Amino acid sequence: MALYLDTLVFTANIVAPIFFIVFMGVILKRTSLIDEAFVSTGSKLVFIITLPTLVFMSIARTDFQAVFNPAQLSYVAAGTLITFIAIWLLAKQWIHKPEDLGVFIQGSFRSNYGIIGLAVSFNLFGQTGLAQASLLLALVIPLYNVLSIIVLSLPMKNSNALSLSGVIVEILKNPLIIAVLLALPFSYFGFSLPEVVDRTGRYFANLTLPLALLTIGATLNLKSLKHTSFQAFWATATKLLILPVVLTLGAWQAGFTDQDLVIMFVLFGCPTAAASFVMAKAMGGNAQLAANIILTTTIGSVFTLSSGIYLMKILEVI
Numbered sequence: 001m002a003l004y005l006d007t008l009v010f011t012a013n014i015v016a017p018i019f020f021i022v023f024m025g026v027i028l029k030r031t032s033l034i035d036e037a038f039v040s041t042g043s044k045l046v047f048i049i050t051l052p053t054l055v056f057m058s059i060a061r062t063d064f065q066a067v068f069n070p071a072q073l074s075y076v077a078a079g080t081l082i083t084f085i086a087i088w089l090l091a092k093q094w095i096h097k098p099e100d101l102g103v104f105i106q107g108s109f110r111s112n113y114g115i116i117g118l119a120v121s122f123n124l125f126g127q128t129g130l131a132q133a134s135l136l137l138a139l140v141i142p143l144y145n146v147l148s149i150i151v152l153s154l155p156m157k158n159s160n161a162l163s164l165s166g167v168i169v170e171i172l173k174n175p176l177i178i179a180v181l182l183a184l185p186f187s188y189f190g191f192s193l194p195e196v197v198d199r200t201g202r203y204f205a206n207l208t209l210p211l212a213l214l215t216i217g218a219t220l221n222l223k224s225l226k227h228t229s230f231q232a233f234w235a236t237a238t239k240l241l242i243l244p245v246v247l248t249l250g251a252w253q254a255g256f257t258d259q260d261l262v263i264m265f266v267l268f269g270c271p272t273a274a275a276s277f278v279m280a281k282a283m284g285g286n287a288q289l290a291a292n293i294i295l296t297t298t299i300g301s302v303f304t305l306s307s308g309i310y311l312m313k314i315l316e317v318i
Contacts, residue, residue, distance in 0.1 A: 011310040014123045018116065019302045021210055025217020034218055042215040046208060051114060052179035054205040055134045059179075060186035060193060062131035069132070072260050073139050076267065079247045080140070084109050084147055087238065095231065098155035103276075103285040104231050105151045107293035108238040110144050111270035113137055114176065115212045120266045120305065122209075125259055131187075132263055138180040140267070145174075148276065152283040216274060220295050232292040235272070239297050240304040244269035248308075262312055269305050271297035 028034045087108050095101045111117060114137055121133035172178075185191065193201065248265040256264065272294050280290035 011306050011313060014120060014309055015302065015306040018119045018123070018209075018213060021213040022217040022220075022298065025214040026220055027217075028214065029218040034214070039215050039218045042211050043219075046115075046212045046215065048175050050204050050208040050211065052175040053201050054118070054130075054208040055137065055176055056179040056183040057198075057201045057205045058127065058130040058134045059183035060191075061198075062127065062187055063190075064184070064187040067128060067132040067135060069135075069260060072256065072264065073136065075251055075254060075256070076136060076139060076264060077143060079250065079268070080109065080143055080147075083243055083247065084151075088151065092155075097286075099284060099286045100231060100289060101155045102152040102283075103280045103287075103289045103293070104235050106148045106276050106280065106285075107232075107235040107272045107290060107297070109243065110148060110273045110276050111140070111239075111267055112216075112273040112298075113140055113267050113270050114273070115209070115216060116270045116301070116305075117266050119209050119213070120270075120309075121263055124262060124266075124309070129259065129263060132259070133266075134180065136263065136267060138177065141174060141176055144273070148279055149283075152280060152285050216298070219274060220298060221291065229289060229292065231289060232296055235293045236296040236300055239272055239293075240269060240300045244304070244308060258317065261317060262309070265308055265312070266305070269301065269308055271301040 025034070029039070084105070087105050091101060091104050091108075095104055113133070118130060118133050118137065121129040125132075186193065192198075244265055247268045248261065251261055251264050274294055277287060277290040277294055279285075281287040
C-alpha cells in the first residue's frame with residue numbers, strides 16, 4: 001500500500017502542476033481576467049522568444065555527448081513515418097470528405113511536444129531530460145510540419161501548399177530550429193555563456209512554460225465538447241492510447257530503457273498540437289474537427305500521461 005501511495009504521489013507531482021496551469025488558463029479566460037489579445041500576444045511571445053530561449057539554454061548548458069542519441073532519433077523518425085502512413089491508409093477507408101481526412105490524420109499523429117512534452121520531461125528528469133527532449137523537438141518540428149502539409153494538401157489536391165522550397169524556407173525560419181542550431185556549438189564544444197547572457201536567458205526560459213500553458217488553456221472551448229464527433233473520438237483514441245502503447249512497446253522491444261524510453265512515451269503520448277488548428281484552417285480543412293481533437297486530446301492526456309507514468313514507475317522503468 002505504501003508503494004502504491006508513493007507512486008501515486010510521484011505521478012501526481014509530475015503531471016498535475018502542468019494541467020492545473022492549463023485549466024487555470026480556462027478559468028482566467030472565462031472570468032475575463034485574460035482576453036483574446038493576451039492569448040494572441042502571449043502565444044506569439046512564447047513561439048518567437050521564450051520557447052526558443054528555453055530550448056537554446058537547455059541544449060547549450062548540457063554535454064552534447066550525454067544527451068545525443070542517434071538510435072532514439074532514428075526510432076522516433078521511423079515510428080512517426082510508419083504510423084503516419086498506417087493512419088492514412090486506414091482512415092481513407094471510412095473518411096470520404098477530403099477536408100475531414102487530412103485533419104483527422106494530423107490530429108492523430110501530431111504531438112504538442114514543444115510545450116506539454118518539454119514540461120513533463122523537465123519535471124521527470126530535470127535539466128538532462130529537458131535537453132534530450134529539446135533535441136527530439138528539433139527532429140519532430142520539421143517532420144510534423146512537412147507531414148501535416150502533405151496530408152492537408154493531397155486529399156484536396158491543394159498543390160499550392162506543396163511547394164517544397166516554401167516548406168524548406170519556413171522550417172529554416174522556425175525560431176525553434178534556429179535556437180537548436182545556435183545552441184549545438186555551445187553544447188558540443190563546451191563553450192560557456194557570459195554570465196549576463198546566461199542569467200537573462202534563464203529569466204526568459206523560466207517564463208516559457210507557465211505562459212505557454214496558460215495560453216493553451218485559454219484557447220480551449222469546453223462548450224465544443226457537445227459537438228465532438230465520432231472522428232474526433234477516434235483521433236483522440238489513436239493519439240493518446242494506440243500510438244503511445246504501440247510505439248513505446250516497440251521501443252522497449254528495440255532495447256530502449258529508463259530515461260530514453262520514458263521520454264519517447266511522453267513524445268508519443270502528448271495531446272495534439274494547437275498549431276494543427278491554425279494549419280487546418282489556413283489550408284481549407286475542417287477547422288471545427290481540428291479544434292475538437294485538440295480539446296479532447298488535451299483533456300484526455302491528463303489521464304493517459306499520468307497513467308503511463310504511473311505504470312512505468314510501478315514497473316521501475318523510472
